[in-house]
Amino acid sequence: MTKVLVTGSAGFIGYHLCKRLLEDGCEVVGFDALTDYYDVTLKERRQQMLQQSPQFRVVNERLETDGALHDLVIAEKPDVIVHLAAQAGVRYSIDNPRSYVDANIIGTYNLLEAVRATPCAHLLMASTSSIYGANADMPYAETHKADTQMSFYAATKKANEAMAHSYAHLYHMPVTMFRFFTVYGPWGRPDMALFKFTRAILQGDPIDVYNHGNMERDFTYVTDLVNAIRLLMDVPPERDAPVGQSDSLSPVAPYRIVNIGNGAPVRLLDFIEAIETSLGRKATRNMMDMQPGDVPATWADETLLSELTGYxxxxxxxxxxxxxxxxxRDYYS
Known part of the structure; x- marks a missing residue:
């Protein structure tokens, strides 16, 4: 039986991944701080559902707490670690950048140190499509240059990628970084557009449509994302073993970056129309300018994911x- 440590286990993606791993017969150790960035009740409910399985146990603690991850990894000795916990949100990073330093920089450093002391077969870590920043060459490929981040959130994730690469090189630590593209689905985050739009339309409130709707996103359904992560868990990077010309495998470390996206950009206005159709109601649209730190479009090249997993x-x-x-409708009925 594979033992998997999942940080951010009560989060949106973490919950779905843990649920899938438990269904696959894995033993799952969760780690989550249940922070109040958004409704804690939602996180508590996700965690309670996971705790119904005897194969799941959890530690509620912060990534940046000195020794917490180190002690947990020593005690559990997981086969695989999936690091999803982070301070998320592009716009919140403008208002509260320190929280991103604590969780994303210090917290990730603590995890890397824990894995250095107690190695696992494969460390997988969440990054973001926001890494690509001002890059206008799309679809985004993992081998594209990504040095023009537009938000502090993206900058901390870029730092995580560099930190993980250095540990992979120095300590022969197999690391796969995921770059996620606008994940959505049931149990999603209330700060994301789908959640906010649905709530506002049902309440009869206007929705804020940024850049006057001239936005495109590569929307990725959460079950598809989890399927990709699950498959990538079984494909740890190996030095000098690229799968093709599109491979991002490092020449000096067992380290790889993989996009996980739907591979098709969707206009924001079309996304809103899909919500209206599902709700059977029209939205009142408040057209606004682009927000600081945001980008007009994202689009994943999914060639590498397909080559590695067939998915x-x-x-x-x-x-x-x-x-x-x-x-x-069911949850808030």
């Missing part, structure tokens, strides 16, 4: 949005 995300936006709306 590409499949869920259409109308189907994914409908699944979220069904969950939302």
């Amino acid at each position: 590409t995300p499949q869920t259409s936006v109308p189907d994914g949005v409908a699944a979220f709306v069904d969950w939302y």
Whole structure:
């Protein structure tokens, strides 16, 4: 039986990944601080559902707490670690940058040190499509230069990638970094557009449409994302073993970056129309300028993911949005 440590286990993606791993027969150790960045009740409910499985146990602590991750990794000796915990949000990083230093920089350093002391077979870590920043060459490929981050959140994630690469090189630590593209679905985060739009439309409130709707996102349904992570867990990077010309495998370390996206940009206005269709209601749209730190478009090149796993995300936006709306109506009924 594989033992997997998942940081951010009560988060949106962490919950879905833990649920999938438990269904696959894995032993899962969760780590989550249950922070109040958004509704703690939502995180507590996710954690309670996971705790119904005898194969799941959790430690509620902060990444930046000295010794917490070190002691846990020594005690559990997981086969695989999936590091999803982080301070998320592009716009919040402008208002409260220190929280990103604590969780994303110090917290990730603590994890890397823990794995250095007690190695595992594969460390997988969440990054973000925001890494690509002002890069206008799309679809984004993992081998593209990514040095023009537009938000402090993205800058901390870029730092995480560099930190992980150095540890992979120095300590022969197999590391896979995921770059996620606008993940959505049931049990999603209340600060994300789908959640905010659904709530506002049902309450009869206007929705804020930034850049006057001239935005495109590579929306990725959470189940597709989890399927990709699960498959990548079994493909640790090996030195000098690239899978093709599109491979981002480091020439000096067992380290690889992999995009996980739907591979098709969707106009924000089309996304809103899918929400309206699922709700059976029209939105009142408040057209606004672009927000600081945001980018007009994202689009993943999914070639490497396909080459490594044979898998590409499949869920259409109308189907994914409908699944979220069904969950939302049921949860908040």
